[in-house]
Each structure stands twice: as C-alpha cells, then as structure tokens.
Amino acid sequence: MKSKRLVFRDVEWWIITFVFLIIVLTNIVIAMSSYSYPMEKFFGIVVLPIILYIGFYVMHLIIIPKYLKDKNVTQLILYSLLTTAVMGGLSGACAAINDGDAESFFRFYFSVILLYVVYLVIANLLRKIFLPPVFKDFQLYNWMRLFMIFLFVTIFLIVSRLFVNEAILVILLTIIPGISFFVLYNYYLLYRNKLKGNIKTYRWFLWGLMTIIFLVFVIISAENNVPEIMLLGLGMIATLIFIVFPISNIVFGKYEDYIGKIDVLSLQVNQSSANLSFLRSQINPHFLFNALNTLYGAALMENAEKTSDGIQKLGDMMRFMLHENQMDKIPLTREVDYLRNYLDLQMLRFKNESNLNVEIKISDQICEGSIAPMLLIPFVENAFKHGISTKSKSWIKINLRCLQGSVHLDVVNSIHPKKQTEDPRDESGIGLENVKSRLAHFYPQKHNLTIVANDTEHFVHLSVQLS
Incomplete structure (x- = not known):
C-alpha cells in the first residue's frame, strides 16, 4: 500500500x-x-x-x-x-x-x-x-x-x-530522540511482531536490544573504571521494559483500535454505497428492458419454457441482491449460483451475436465454504460491459474453479475503444477499488488479485483462500 x-x-x-x-x-x-x-x-x-x-x-x-x-x-x-x-x-x-x-x-x-x-x-x-x-x-x-x-x-x-543551555540540549537532542527511537523500535519490531504471533522474532528483537544496551554500558564502565555506570545501564533497561514499552503498547493498542473502527465504518459505508450502485446498475431500466425484451422474443419463437426459466433466474438474482448481498458472508454455492444465473441471462441476450465468442467453464464440483458476497460478479460484469462490440470481433473467457478451501476465477475479454457518447461515470456496479478494499478487509494476506491489460485484451485472475 x-x-x-x-x-x-x-x-x-x-x-x-x-x-x-x-x-x-x-x-x-x-x-x-x-x-x-x-x-x-x-x-x-x-x-x-x-x-x-x-x-x-x-x-x-x-x-x-x-x-x-x-x-x-x-x-x-x-x-x-x-x-x-x-x-x-x-x-x-x-x-x-x-x-x-x-x-x-x-x-x-x-x-x-x-x-x-x-x-x-x-x-x-x-x-x-x-x-x-x-x-x-x-x-x-x-x-x-x-x-x-x-x-x-x-x-x-x-x-x-x-x-x-546545556540542559535544553540534553533534553531535545538526547533524551527525546532516544525515547522516540525506542518507541519506534517497539512499534515496528516488537509490538507488530507480537501482534502477528511471531513470538520468537519478538523475543530476538527484545532481548537483542537489551543485550546491546547492557554491553555498551559495560564497555563505558570498563573504559572509565566506574562500576556504577553498569547500574545506570540496568536502570535504563528496566525503564524500557517496565515503563516505556508498556505505556507505548497501550497507546499503540488504542491507535490500532481507533484505526480498526474507522476501517470498519468506512467499509460499511462503501458496502452500502456499493449495494446501491450495484442495484442501480443491475436493476436499472436499461438492464430490465433488455432482459424483458429477450424473454419476450423467446416467448414468441417457442413455447414458454425458456421464458419461465429466464424469469425464474431473474427473480433469483433479485432476491440475492436484496437479501443475501447484505450479509458479511454467504455460502460459496450461492455466489456461484448467482454467477450462473447472470451468465445464463447474458447468453440469452447475446446468443445471436455472430461476432461474439463466449467460453464459460464453471467447476462442477461442490464449492464448499463461505465467501463475502459480490466478490466474483464485478469482474464478469465488466467483461460483458466492456468486452463486447457489435462491429468487431469480441470474446469473453470465464474459468471458475473451486478447490479445497479456495476459489479461483480467471476472466479474459477483448477491449474496444469507448464510445464518445459514453458517460465516464458509468462504471462497474461495485467498482474495482471497492472490491479491493473488501478483499483487503475480509481476506488480508489470503487473496491474490492480478489485473493485466494491453491494447486488445483484459485479463483478471482472482484467488481467495476461504479457510
């Protein structure tokens, strides 16, 4: 970061x-x-x-x-x-x-x-x-x-x-910088390692520092032939262990708690904004009219079997967005089901596009575990939104794999120049930055997001460890 x-x-x-x-x-x-x-x-x-x-x-x-x-x-x-x-x-x-x-x-x-x-x-x-x-x-x-x-x-x-005078110089150029150094040393090398559970590393840095301080005072004491200087070193070590480090740890804890609360509140605000944005982008007149027109055309061409199936999928998607999308975690199977419904509706819409080649591979294995909702769909949605052109060759390749305790998504789509009339504010429903912040919040150090683009193709790889 x-x-x-x-x-x-x-x-x-x-x-x-x-x-x-x-x-x-x-x-x-x-x-x-x-x-x-x-x-x-x-x-x-x-x-x-x-x-x-x-x-x-x-x-x-x-x-x-x-x-x-x-x-x-x-x-x-x-x-x-x-x-x-x-x-x-x-x-x-x-x-x-x-x-x-x-x-x-x-x-x-x-x-x-x-x-x-x-x-x-x-x-x-x-x-x-x-x-x-x-x-x-x-x-x-x-x-x-x-x-x-x-x-x-x-x-x-x-x-x-x-x-x-000399007293001010000692306070401002020796004592305060010294305390500041030890507080920074404590935060970066002791407190954070202990917080992460790296107890062995924490002990090495703690007792290594104490040993260096003691040896420095022993050397000074020997050179000046003043044994009392060693007592000053022991007093400094005791001050660090029993006063400076504990007090600074309390401050660090309060600071981390304060920052954590801000992050949670920011995430909740972003999630609420994302939910509203997603609903606007997915259940807006443009999307609904396209879906209904597709279903209407299918009903004229054949018996109502595909129409009823499409309506059912659309209803499942709406229920998902209105209810399960509000939860912190949902079963991975529900996320995959939503993705399937979305893809089925999009294929109904674009099945007659001769310039479009769509390859979809979704693991048939049971996807176990739970996942934060709406982490997969934004990348697929972007592919359909920006990867299709009615005038030039277009392609979308989607590969979703569920492994033991993890899920992996690869999305590749063609890239076409934006229309001059296209509103630059008309971006993805959730937005890439929001997805990144949610991944960082729910899966710190447990996800890998790679995005690569050139003049003709856009590639996304997302891996999330669920357990």
Whole structure:
C-alpha cells in the first residue's frame, strides 16, 4: 500500500511549538530555582524565545499560506520585511535589557532568519525531487523532510545559545530522540511482531536490544573504571521494559483500535454505497428492458419454457441482491449460483451475436465454504460491459474453479475503444477499488488479485483462500 504524504506545515508547527515550549519551561524552572537570579535575565531567556516563536507563527502560518493562495510576491516581501523588523526590534530590546552584546545579537538574529530561509528553499527542492511521479509514493519524501526538520532544529538550538543551555540540549537532542527511537523500535519490531504471533522474532528483537544496551554500558564502565555506570545501564533497561514499552503498547493498542473502527465504518459505508450502485446498475431500466425484451422474443419463437426459466433466474438474482448481498458472508454455492444465473441471462441476450465468442467453464464440483458476497460478479460484469462490440470481433473467457478451501476465477475479454457518447461515470456496479478494499478487509494476506491489460485484451485472475 502506498504511503500518504504528511502535512508538513502542521508537522513543522507542532515540532517548533514543542521545542519552544521545552525551552521556555526549562528556563522558567532554572530562573525560579535560583533565588539570586536577576530579573533582567528573565527577559533574555524567557521573553526572547516567545517573541521568536510568535514571529515563526506569523511567517509560517499566516504570511506564507497567504502567498501560496494569492501568489502575490509584493505582499510576501513587504509582510516578511515588516515581520522581520518588528520581531528584530522586540527581541533586540530583550537582549539589550539582558545586557547582551549588540553584535552577538544581530549575528544570532540574522543567522536564525537565514536558517529559516534555507530550510524553505531545501523543502521546495525536496518537493520537486522526491514527490510523485518521480517516485511512486511519498515514503522517501516523508523521511527526507522529517530528517531535515530534525537537522535544522539541531542547528537552531546550537545557534541560539542566548537562551538555550546545556540542559535544553540534553533534553531535545538526547533524551527525546532516544525515547522516540525506542518507541519506534517497539512499534515496528516488537509490538507488530507480537501482534502477528511471531513470538520468537519478538523475543530476538527484545532481548537483542537489551543485550546491546547492557554491553555498551559495560564497555563505558570498563573504559572509565566506574562500576556504577553498569547500574545506570540496568536502570535504563528496566525503564524500557517496565515503563516505556508498556505505556507505548497501550497507546499503540488504542491507535490500532481507533484505526480498526474507522476501517470498519468506512467499509460499511462503501458496502452500502456499493449495494446501491450495484442495484442501480443491475436493476436499472436499461438492464430490465433488455432482459424483458429477450424473454419476450423467446416467448414468441417457442413455447414458454425458456421464458419461465429466464424469469425464474431473474427473480433469483433479485432476491440475492436484496437479501443475501447484505450479509458479511454467504455460502460459496450461492455466489456461484448467482454467477450462473447472470451468465445464463447474458447468453440469452447475446446468443445471436455472430461476432461474439463466449467460453464459460464453471467447476462442477461442490464449492464448499463461505465467501463475502459480490466478490466474483464485478469482474464478469465488466467483461460483458466492456468486452463486447457489435462491429468487431469480441470474446469473453470465464474459468471458475473451486478447490479445497479456495476459489479461483480467471476472466479474459477483448477491449474496444469507448464510445464518445459514453458517460465516464458509468462504471462497474461495485467498482474495482471497492472490491479491493473488501478483499483487503475480509481476506488480508489470503487473496491474490492480478489485473493485466494491453491494447486488445483484459485479463483478471482472482484467488481467495476461504479457510
């Protein structure tokens, strides 16, 4: 499944908000913990970062989005210069109150501005280089942008030594990235393997990580001749096993449950829409008039035997669509019966077409098991809908096989140019995307769908493991 593009304007906003919040809170704690801390210093380490944060907000979430909407370069330049001047004046006043050196402040301020401009330029280049259609999905682009955000935040923290001390650097560049690494390690290598039942793999990754951490602290302890460092390593291992991993597992479980509920609701909505669409496509005036006209012609040519048989098949199809199509699973025999009825009616309709060759092979063996309804018929329906032309040679080949615990469908049909008057919205009753989503929901890792098409032929292979 293709990864989605992250909304990086929001990601950047939340990361910068988090960074400035840590900076301000840490500096407040440091200032309040020292009774002799001068009040003037408070402006330099607390008010100054707040002013810079407001400037970032104005530029990143007001001025730039307005430019992207209006494409007015003049306004972008004027508002950017005005914001830079106002923020520079306010932050310069804070630095002056803090008895800061003017040259050092201007060097710091313009370094921050230059850093922000360079970030925007590189972000724009990454969009042009790594976004589709150059690459098939957004995974590489997302990781490149996330790495770039971390790199530029790190440079910003190093440049901003006016209000960033060693404690903030340790928190933002060591502790938080470390915890983030272990949480990601837990999700991708521990939690997901355990969820899938790969207990052996889960244990290898868990105790392998613990062993590496312990050995690293043993080596550091031996090199510095400080045995207490090993206790620090054991404390870190205990923190991961009893605090970080269990808490993150709870979050992961809530997240998976939330996503699962969304998927179920989306599937139910899609299923309801598909049912209505299928009913519209199958029991619409066009289909009914064709079927009734065929039955009427058959009744004129012979006694009512074929007519009554066709009416019975049509009634069985309507009952199936109105009742069994609403269920999650039905006996496979009922799905096959519906398919047979559909094919019989279509053959009544097209039996006099001299340009059409139809080959149908349906397994005579009893198809055991249950299947989600309407997984087979869309591909057959598409073949009759798009594979028949009254002017050129056409063919449809259908092969349905029921094996032990699985069902296999192959459909091959000719392809003809679409009519200019054909409505592009007039697609299959259920639709390929809906069938794919239902297969992914009901038969994850238990189905194979292959679709190949060229200029003259369309091929579909579907295999579903029922047990």
